Amino acid sequence: MSEPDRISCTVTDGVADVRLNRPDKLNALDPEMFRALVDTGLRLSEDSRVRAVVLSGEGRAFCAGLDFEALARFSEGSNTEDLVAERAIGPAKARGQQAAWVWAQLPVPVIAALHGVSYGGGLQIALGADIRLIAPDARMSVMEIKWGIVPDMTGTQLLPELVGRDLAKELTFTGRVVEGEEAAKTGLATRVEQNPRAAAMALAEEIAGKNPEAVREAKRLLDLAGRVDLDAGFAAEQDSIRALFGTPNQVEAVTANLEKRDPEFTDPA
Template identity: 40%
Template sequence: MARKFIQLIIDKQVAHVILNRPEKCNALNFDMFRELDEVIREIKRDCSIHGVILSGSDGNFSSGLDVKSVINSPIQAVKLLFKWLPGNANLAQRVSIGWRRLPVPVIAVLDGVCFGGGMQIALGADFRIASRDAELSIMEAKWGLVPDMAGLVSLREVVSRDQALMLTMTAGVLSAQDALSKGLVTEVVDDPMARAVELAAVLAKTSPDANAAIKMSINNSWSSSIRSLLSRESISQIRLLVGKNRLIAAKRQTSEPDKAYKDRQARW
């Protein structure tokens, strides 16, 4: 499928998703939201994909929402925010929470600026690897808005309540090191893309079904009841025990260290 603003390149069972609007520092217009949503659904359907690396083109992740383009098209703004039920995710929210719902590890590579809507997208990733000169901000309050792209789902897990309030109310710009100290990013390195590729290779040594089960269990059980957590763990373990990749994982630890995993199970 031809896309104008989002590139999808699959290499060695890793999907590289690239925000590609460099002349605007990858600012998000309506078509980028739509294309990102399509890519997330495509990756979810492809059981041969075992990991995702999410990045921006030309040295920036994303400068956030292209406010002018959205304001100039009220119909697009409605399409972006519309939902049938309040508890459902609209298009703007799906491009953040959608990464959490994928049954594969998602690594965000944060170069340059990562502001507003870009930060909300990055928060949907499982890991955020930032360059030393990256700048990050939850910037919606600057425009008199509330962050409404589902990034709070992850934000409440990685920072304390008072820090979440400080970051969202002040719309302050953080250095990569400050973001690391607050928990907004996972690592700060000289070459975040090289580190992301390295991490994806390490994660690929684990069964894709085990990775899917671990991600689902941690995300869904992080704030749920103990009974729900115990139930989810038991159900996942049974599914893993009867799956082909569990046997392959055992062989990789003993007689066949290079034996390839099968595609992950379709439903997690």
């Protein structure tokens, strides 16, 4: 299978439908998958048509984590060039980190639709999404401890933010498997859906119908929360609201609401 086949990606009406496409291996991560994830995320970040992204997996799982054969090669110290990124993406310098972080740094909302398993690196990729919709019987695990290693794809930094430091430690120290309902209750997932991909697409379409500039600003502001002090966060809010007021899309939002019709927004330049 060629590298581009590792990921399928289509954009329709502002929604990017991104699917991990290695179903025979439960979408396990190999060097080609790492590269395809990063390349796809970077390409979408530069596409002004994109207003929301749905990230899912083909076949029976979202992502089973690192490919076992790849794990053996990495343990032997060979093919390490496959893990070296050509350039940094923000704070993410290793390719594995970038495969997860590239979704977090997208300027538009990313919704992960999780079914089957999301183990190890697969879980860390899901953590890069803004919203995670999970099937009732889906399973998630910080699986790295099983292989005698630690999460190294941004998970140690993003997981405590979602579930709290103590639960993040328990899950990381034990590799315990968490299923749909518990995942939603603890914050590991956003909510349970019988059909996560269909629900994610519906949510993405709803978001794509809002002012795209306001959605981008909202994501940027919310991602600042807890990462900057309140002075900086409050100032950023005021900068954003001043920048949005009076713009064509903001005026269209008000006009469409008053006229009780669907708005017609233009994509950011």
